Amino acid sequence: xxxxxxxxxxxxxxxxxxxxxxxxxxxxxxxxxxxxxxxxxxxxxxxxxxxxxxxxxxxxxxxxxxxxxxxxxxxxxxxxxxxxxxxxxxxxxxxxxxxxxxxxxxxxxxxxxxxxxxxxxxxxxxxxxxxxxxxxxxxxxxxxxxxxxxxxxxxxxxxxxxxxxxxxxxxxx
Numbered sequence: 001x002x003x004x005x006x007x008x009x010x011x012x013x014x015x016x017x018x019x020x021x022x023x024x025x026x027x028x029x030x031x032x033x034x035x036x037x038x039x040x041x042x043x044x045x046x047x048x049x050x051x052x053x054x055x056x057x058x059x060x061x062x063x064x065x066x067x068x069x070x071x072x073x074x075x076x077x078x079x080x081x082x083x084x085x086x087x088x089x090x091x092x093x094x095x096x097x098x099x100x101x102x103x104x105x106x107x108x109x110x111x112x113x114x115x116x117x118x119x120x121x122x123x124x125x126x127x128x129x130x131x132x133x134x135x136x137x138x139x140x141x142x143x144x145x146x147x148x149x150x151x152x153x154x155x156x157x158x159x160x161x162x163x164x165x166x167x168x169x170x171x172x173x
Contacts, residue, residue, distance in 0.1 A: 003086065003093055003094060003095040004092065004094050004095070005094075005095045005096075005097060006048060006089065006094055006095070006096045006097070007048065007049045007097050007099075008046055008047055008048050008049060008058075008096060008097070008098050008099070009046045009047070009049055009055050009058040009059045009062060009098070009099050009100075009101060010043070010044045010045070010046035010098050010099070010100045010101075011044055011045050011046045011059050011062060011063055011100075011101060011103050012044060012077075012080070012100055012101065012102045012103065012150075012153055013044070013045060013063065013067070013074075013103045013104075013105060014102070014103070014104050014105070014153075014154065015104075015105055015106070015107070015108050015128060016104075016106055017128075017130070018130070018131070018154045019128035019129055019130050019133075020044065020128070020129050020134075020146075020150065021044070021045055021067065021110065021126055021127070021128055021129075022042040022043060022044060022045075022126065022127060022128075022129050022141065023042065023043060023044070023045050023066065023123060023125070023126045024040050024041065024042045024123070024124040024125055024126075024127070024139075025040070025041060025043070025122045025123050025124060026039060026040045026041075026122060026124055027121075027122035029088070029089075029090045029091045030087065030088065030089055030090065030122070031087065031088045032087055032088070033086050033087060033088065033093065040124060040139060040140075041139070041140040041141070041142060042129075042137075042139060042140065042141040042142070043141070043142040043143075044100070044146075045062060045063065045066045045067065045126065046058075046059070046062050046066075046098075047062045047065075047066075049099075055079060055099050055101060056076055056101070059076065059101050059103060060074070060076075063103065064113070064114065065113065065114040065115065065116075066112060066113075066114075066115065066119075066126065067110035067111065067112075067113070067126065068110060068111045068113040068114075069105060069107055069110060073105055073106070073107050074103050074104070074105045075103065075104045075105070076101065076102075076103055077101065077102030077103060077104060077158070078101070078102055078158050078162075079099055079100065079101045079102075079162050080100055080101070080102055080153060080158055080159055080162055080163070081098075081099075081100035081149065081162055081163055081164070081165045082097070082098065082099045082100065082162050082163075082164055082165070083097075083098055083143070083164055083165045083166065083167035084096060084097040084098065084167060085167040085168045090118070096167075098167060099162070100162075100165075102153055102158065108128065110126055112125075112126060129141075131147065131150055131151065131154065134146060134147045134150070135147045142167075143165060143166070143167050143169070144169040145165065145166055145169055149165055
């Protein structure tokens with residue numbers, strides 16, 4: 001069985017306080033393969049890489065659509081991570097391939113400006129998270145191991161080439 005593949009960019013958008021911008025969603029049709037809904041969950045902003053787009057172009061577009069930040073208000077950094085996992089997206093078993101890029105901004109004011117119709121239905125809010133807030137959160141944050149991968153990025157200790165991270169883990173245990 002060949003799964004549909006969704007290539008996406010995830011943006012590690014950091015502000016001057018080294019907080020990462022996360023988005024929350026509540027979508028009962030988006031679940032792990034076993035079908036157990038997480039209810040509300042958090043994740044880095046980003047989305048599908050459109051045909052003909054580079055990772056950087058997709059990141060710039062997604063940042064604008066999901067935060068209102070323009071190209072001149074952000075600084076693109078390196079691509080640092082990649083990974084893939086299978087999940088149920090809108091009721092369909094799908095393989096998602098994610099590429100993570102670091103982006104920095106001096107802006108803290110963001111808004112959900114240009115969400116598509118599906119996003120308008122499932123996205124709850126966006127919020128800046130410190131590393132401590134991620135570690136101590138009782139809510140589900142994807143990738144689950146973000147708290148382990150993020151310290152080097154915050155410290156600007158970027159890998160020489162993108163590293164594969166575990167996106168399959170579904171709980172902190």
